[in-house]
Amino acid sequence: MAKKLRRHVITMIATAGSGHPGGSLSAADIVTALYFKILHHNPENPHWPDRDRFILSKGHAAPVLYAALAETGYFPVAELSTLRRLDSRLQGHPDSNFTPGVEMSAGSLGMGLSFAIGVALAARLDSKGYRTYVLLSDGECEEGQTWEAALSAAHFKVDNLTTIVDYNGIQLSGRTCDIMNLEPFIRKWQAFGWHTIDIDGHDLNQILSACQEAEKMRGKPTVIIARTIKGKGVSFMENNVAFHGKAPTWEEAERALKELD
Amino acid sequence: MDEASTRETYGKTLAELGKQNEDIVVLDADLSPSTMTNLFAREFPKHFFNCGLQEQNMISIAAGLAASGKTVFASTFAVFVVCRCFDQLRLCVSQPNLNVKIVATHGGITVGEDGTSHQAIEDLALCCALPSFTVVVPADAIEAAEAVKAAASSYGPFYIRLSRPKTPIVYPKSYHFTLDKAMTMRQGTDATIVAAGIMVAKALEAADILAKQDIDCRVINMHTLKPLDEATIVKAASETGAIVVAEEHLAQGGLGSRVAQTVTRKKPVPMEFVNLGDRYASSGRAEELLQRYGLTAGDIEESVKSVVKKK
Numbered sequence: 065m066a067k068k069l070r071r072h073v074i075t076m077i078a079t080a081g082s083g084h085p086g087g088s089l090s091a092a093d094i095v096t097a098l099y100f101k102i103l104h105h106n107p108e109n110p111h112w113p114d115r116d117r118f119i120l121s122k123g124h125a126a127p128v129l130y131a132a133l134a135e136t137g138y139f140p141v142a143e144l145s146t147l148r149r150l151d152s153r154l155q156g157h158p159d160s161n162f163t164p165g166v167e168m169s170a171g172s173l174g175m176g177l178s179f180a181i182g183v184a185l186a187a188r189l190d191s192k193g194y195r196t197y198v199l200l201s202d203g204e205c206e207e208g209q210t211w212e213a214a215l216s217a218a219h220f221k222v223d224n225l226t227t228i229v230d231y232n233g234i235q236l237s238g239r240t241c242d243i244m245n246l247e248p249f250i251r252k253w254q255a256f257g258w259h260t261i262d263i264d265g266h267d268l269n270q271i272l273s274a275c276q277e278a279e280k281m282r283g284k285p286t287v288i289i290a291r292t293i294k295g296k297g298v299s300f301m302e303n304n305v306a307f308h309g310k311a312p313t314w315e316e317a318e319r320a321l322k323e324l325d
Numbered sequence: 326m327d328e329a330s331t332r333e334t335y336g337k338t339l340a341e342l343g344k345q346n347e348d349i350v351v352l353d354a355d356l357s358p359s360t361m362t363n364l365f366a367r368e369f370p371k372h373f374f375n376c377g378l379q380e381q382n383m384i385s386i387a388a389g390l391a392a393s394g395k396t397v398f399a400s401t402f403a404v405f406v407v408c409r410c411f412d413q414l415r416l417c418v419s420q421p422n423l424n425v426k427i428v429a430t431h432g433g434i435t436v437g438e439d440g441t442s443h444q445a446i447e448d449l450a451l452c453c454a455l456p457s458f459t460v461v462v463p464a465d466a467i468e469a470a471e472a473v474k475a476a477a478s479s480y481g482p483f484y485i486r487l488s489r490p491k492t493p494i495v496y497p498k499s500y501h502f503t504l505d506k507a508m509t510m511r512q513g514t515d516a517t518i519v520a521a522g523i524m525v526a527k528a529l530e531a532a533d534i535l536a537k538q539d540i541d542c543r544v545i546n547m548h549t550l551k552p553l554d555e556a557t558i559v560k561a562a563s564e565t566g567a568i569v570v571a572e573e574h575l576a577q578g579g580l581g582s583r584v585a586q587t588v589t590r591k592k593p594v595p596m597e598f599v600n601l602g603d604r605y606a607s608s609g610r611a612e613e614l615l616q617r618y619g620l621t622a623g624d625i626e627e628s629v630k631s632v633v634k635k636k
Contacts, residue, residue: 160421161420161421167392168389168392168421169416169420169421171416172412175381175412175416176385178381178384178385178386179386179388179389180389181382181386181389182387182391182392182393183389183393184389185374186350186389186390186393187393189372189395190393190394208381209381209382209385212381213379213382213386215377215379216376216379216382220374
């Protein structure tokens with residue numbers, strides 16, 4: 065299924081003529097694990113009060129989210145080809161007004177973890193058992209608000225929230241270690257009072273077991289640092305800064321789809 | 326005139342609302358003894374979150390709570406919540422039209438001695454720029470309580486601006502507030518003063534002074550800047566032929582700009598504006614600052630005389 069989502073991502077972005085392939089491809093296995101194995105959700109009733117919530121904080125990875133929503137039945141797969149077009153429900157960045165299944169309008173980085181804390185606190189206030197999942201990019205951990213949120217999640221003991229960082233090591237203009245070094249990354253989260261789990265973000269079993277471990281943790285929030293490869297699955301996009309925010313040409317898209325066959 | 330604190334009223338009203346509505350959640354950013362949300366926190370500790378000095382985090386948390394069915398009040402000083410958190414207000418609250426009520430205290434220059442860093446004088450322009458927001462500036466403590474209750478019972482984002490000092494009471498206790506319906510405080514035929522917040526009391530004072538000079542002024546309390554009660558403005562323009570707008574805010578983008586847009590489009594008449602112009606103020610006592618920066622009854626009086634000459 066992850067391969068299928070990647071194929072959708074390539075076709076959608078090539079058709080739209082703009083978008084961010086790299087960060088969708090790096091997150092494809094995580095999103096697949098969530099939508100097909102982990103989340104309790106009901107595509108026929110996107111507002112089901114007891115659903116688990118998935119919040120895509122790294123809003124530029126909207127294509128992989130849309131692909132998962134389409135494949136699980138929130139809207140027809142055929143609609144994916146309307147990405148970024150006028151009158152499409154599939155906006156350039158996630159928009160909760162437009163798209164069934166999108167929990168939060170995102171695209172300005174660093175806000176999703178805070179929003180997810182609000183959602184998780186509401187579950188606690190209502191004594192509801194749903195769980196909240198939020199996917200961050202490593203780049204957006206350069207935003208101060210992410211660390212405000214990190215402090216407060218530990219302070220409020222938000223343990224019904226699973227945070228996943230898509231640690232692909234690349235942002236728009238270069239490698240994160242060159243642009244604004246995040247290391248020692250895991251120790252930072254630990255110092256902020258978090259339980260941390262370090263995994264290969266392309267290994268489905270590791271993603272599943274990390275999410276199970278996070279669910280069992282009581283009294284503190286958990287972050288899964290998912291080591292990923294930007295552009296994963298397409299040889300000429302892998303670890304290639306250029307494909308952070310550039311659409312493939314049709315010729316490139318065809319090569320990519322062949323590799324993902 | 327008697328005086329009362331709009332922020333103390335806010336805290337008391339919140340505590341009352343908490344008894345009626347268990348979906349109310351209140352957030353504050355380390356200023357609850359000043360914003361008086363502590364009066365709610367005392368009664369409903371589980372429904373109160375002190376977010377520390379993390380205003381941006383607070384607004385996005387508020388949005389997450391609201392997206393999950395809560396009616397969220399988020400408070401701190403006006404300058405911190407609006408100026409610092411504009412992107413969060415925009416993308417987390419306004420754009421998805423979530424049920425978050427920003428009740429900001431310490432608006433305007435009457436914050437006083439703390440100086441320009443603490444004086445929100447651009448907040449109304451910024452909040453009025455946000456689609457889906459309702460923007461209210463109560464004229465006194467009685468109206469503040471009514472506005473907070475109206476916010477709690479209407480869906481959608483609100484910005485309510487309150488003051489630091491006690492402010493004159495301009496309404497009887499029996500006053501009933503209707504959201505987006507301006508209140509005509511005094512009838513008149515020669516000119517209209519449109520005011521909001523603390524400037525309503527000043528406008529009434531100016532109208533008394535002008536009456537002695539045979540200038541008969543209408544005074545309108547435009548407590549809700551957005552959506553704007555255009556009908557009341559058009560009626561005043563038609564019946565009095567001249568309008569002065571008075572506000573504790575910069576010249577651009579606040580009440581003056583909004584009233585002028587309506588007047589030019591629907592019933593052009595001469596206008597004058599009493600505001601802070603295009604500059605920051607300074608430290609000083611509230612009343613001293615109002616005098617220094619041109620926000621007194623006397624300043625309104627002069628503007629009315631000047632606008633009447635243009636008729």
